[in-house]
Amino acid sequence: MFVGYFTERPYQDFESGWVGATGREIEDLGMTNGDYNPRIGAELYNRYLDEKVYAEEMGFDGLMLNEHHSTPFCMGGVMNVEAAILARITKRAKIVLLGNVLPIWEDPLWLAEELAEIDMISRGRLVTGWVRGTGRESVAHNSQAPFNWERFQEAHDFVVKAWSTPGPFRWEGEHYQYRYVNPWARPYQEPHPQIWIPGVMSRNTVKWCAEHRYPYVMLATEIEPTKQSFQYYDEVAQENGYEASTEHHGYLFKVHVDETEELAEEAGRKYISGPANPFLEGNQGTVRSNLQNLPGLTSRTALLPTVTTFAAAARGRQEAQKAALAEQAAEQDKQDADAFGTYEEQVNKYSIITGTPKTVIPKIRHVLEELRPGNIFFWDGDGAMNHDDAMRSLRLFGEEVIPAVREMGKELDLKGAFEVDTQTGAPMSGD
Amino acid sequence: MTTQTETHSQIAVEVAGLKVNALQDGSGPNIVVFHHSTGSPGWIPFYDFLAQNYTVTAIDMPGYGQSERPVWARHPRDIAMLLHSAVHKMGIDNDAHMVGMGFGGWVAAELAAMHLHGLDSLILVGAAGVQPEEGEIADVIFYEFEEYVKLGFSSDEAYAEVFGDEAAPELKELWDFSREMTARLTWKPWMFNRQLPHLIGEVETPTLLLWGENDRVTPIGVAEVYNASLPNSTLQVVEGVGHLVELENPQAAADAIHSFISGL
Secondary structure, X not given: OEEEXXXXXXXXXXXXXOOOOOOOOEXXXXXXXXXXXXXXXXXXXXXXXXXXXXXXXXXXXXXXXXXXXXXXXXXXXXXXXXXXXXXXXXXXXXXXXXXXXXXXXXXXXXXXXXXXXXXXXXXXXXXXXXXXXXXXXXXXXXXXXXXXXXXXXXXXXXXXXXHHOOOOEEEEOOOOEEEEXXXXXXXXXXXXXXXXXXXXXXXXXXXXXXXXXXXXXXXXXXXXXXXXXXXXXXXXXXXXXXXXXXXXXXXXXXXXXXXXXXXXXXXXXXXXXXXXXXXXXXXXXXXXXXXXXXOOOOOOOOEOHHHHOHHHHHHHHOOHHHHHHHHHHHHHHHHHOHHXXXXXXXXXXXXXXXXXXXHHHHHHHHHHHHHOOOEXXXXXXXXXXXXHHHHHHHHHHHHHHHHHHHHHHHHOOOOOOOOEOOOOOOEOOOO | OOOOOOOOEEEEEEEOOEEEEEEEEEOOOEEEEEXXXXXXXXXOHHHHHHHOOOEEEEXXXXXXXXXXXXXXXXXXXXXXXHHHHHHHHXXXXXXXXXXXXXXXXXXXXXXXXXOOOOEEEEEEEOOOEOOXXXXXXXXXXXXXXXXXXXXXXXXXXXXXXXXXXXXXXXXXXXXXXXXXXXXXXXXXXXXXXXOHHHHHHHOOOOEEEEEEOOOOOOOHHHHHHHHHHOOOEEEEEEOXXXXXXXXXXXXXXXXXXXXXXXXX
C-alpha cells in the first residue's frame, strides 16, 4: 500500500480576513490580488515545505502537491517549484504531482524538461500526474476551453515521447508544433516517471486513464460514486485485455488525527472554514458555475456517477444546463452551513474523518474495505488549520496511524503502484 | 416574442461535406443574414419586416443551429469562406445585401474582405471583429449565458419583453451550444482580428454600421474603427436600444436597412 500526504496549501491571511468562517466571502475568480501579502506568502510556502519534510520523517511514502491558479485556496500555482525544492530537501518519499494542468501549457516541452530535472534532482522519486484543470485554470492562463481535452491528450503523447524517444525529432501536431525536440534533460527513471491521473468524474478521463493503465486517483469523492468510478475503470481495463487491481486505484480523503477528541473536532471543523477549496461542500466559498462550465470544456454526455453529489458537481464537471442548479445548491449549502451542519454531515458520510488514532483507524479501515485502493493520500492541514494542528496530526500519523494502515494494507492485500507494475501486473522489487 | 411563422421555407446546401441550413422568405432583392454568437433563434420579427421588401435568407452559420460543425474551423474567416460558397450554392450570387449581427458581423466583414466586388452592400449591426480604441468587447466567459444575452439588451425589462423573465430551456440550450462553437473560432484575442482593419481598407462596398445607442457588448468604439477603416461606410446609431438592435427594435432596424439600401 502506498500512503501519501496532501494539503492544498491555502493562503491564510488572518488580517485581511481571507480565513475563518467569519471571514470574507471567497468567490471564484472574484477577488483581487491587491490584497495578497507576499510576506504572508513567504511564511506559508516555507511552513508547507517544512510540514512536507516532517511528513517524510513520519513515514509517509509520498508527498502530494497540486496546482490551481488565481485562487487563495491553493498556493501551488507553480507546483513544480515546490516539487523541485522537495526533490532536494527530502530523501526517500515520492514527490507526487497531482497534477500539472496539461492543456494550459503552451509549451509542454518546457514541462517535460522541468519534470525531468525534478526527477533527476530527486534521484528518481518523481510521480508525475496530469489534469485537465477546472474552468478557472483555463481562464487564468487563457487556454481555449473547447480544445482542453484534445490538448491534454496531445500534450501527454508529446511529453511521453520527448522523455522516451531519443531525439531530435519533429512534432507537427494539431495543437503543438516543434521543429526540434531534443531536450537535453531526460528523466532519471526509465523510461519515465510513473504517471498517475487524479480526477473527480470525467468519464473520458477515467476511460483514457484505464486504457493507458495509469493509476486513477479519486479526489475526495464520496464512497459510493468512487466505487462506481473504480468499477468503470475496471470495465475499461477488461475491454483492453487486462485485470485492473488495487494498484490502479487511488483515493484522496480528509483525515485529521489529534491528541484528544476535542482537539480533533476543533481542528476538523477548520476543514470547512477558511480558504478551503470552494468546490467542496460546507466551505465558505462561492462557485461561479459559468467559469466551471466554460464552453466546450467538458463533453456533455461523458459524466461519471459523482455528478449527482454536490461536492463533485460543483467541481465543475456537470453539464452546462445543470449549472444554474449547482449554483443554487451552493447557495443552499452555504445557508446550511450555519451551526456547522454540513460538518456533521461530512463526518457522518466519511467525507471528513477526524479523531484520536483510536477512533480514526477503524474509520480508515472502513474506507479501505469499501474502496480497496492500493494508493491513498490523507488530506490534512487544510482550510483554517494552522501549523500546530498540522504537526500534531502528522506526528500521530507517524506514531500510530500509518503503522496500523500498513497492517490493514497487508491484511486486505491492497498493493500500491510501487509494489505491482500497473503496466505489466508484475511485482516490483521496490527501491 | 420570438416566433416561427408558417410561411418561410427551409433550404439546405452542402459545403465542404457539411450541411448548411437556412430559412428564407419574402421577395425582391436578396438580403442574407448572419446571426450572433448565440445562434439564430429562428425566424424573428426583424426578418418579417425585411421580407416586406426583400428576399431574406437567414443562415445558420456552419457549426450553429441546424448547420453541421466544421470541426477543423479555427477562425471566423474559415466560416466566411464556407458561407461564401454556401450563398453561391443557394443561388444568391453577386447581387446580395449582407447583414451581419454581432459575431456574424465579424464573419460578414471577413467575407466582404475576401469577396471585394461581390456584394451590393454590407450592413454590420453591432459587429465584433475589430478592437475598439476605448473599452472592450464583452467577454462571454464571465457571464452566465442568460446574463450574457441580457447584456445584449438595453435593460432587463427589454430582455423580458422578448424572451420572458426566463428564457425557454431550448433557447438556453441553443445559447450554450452556440457559445461552444464561438469559443472554437475566437479566443485569443477575444472577438477581434488584428488584421481585419487593414484588410477591409480595400472593401469599397457601401457599408452601413448600425449600432444600438446602449450597446454593452460591442462598444461604439468598434463601430468607429470600422468606420475609419472602411472607405465607404456610414455609422447610424439606433436610440434607446442595446446590442441586439434587431430584437429590441426590429422595425427601426429594418427601416434603417431599407432606407440605406434604397439610397444606394
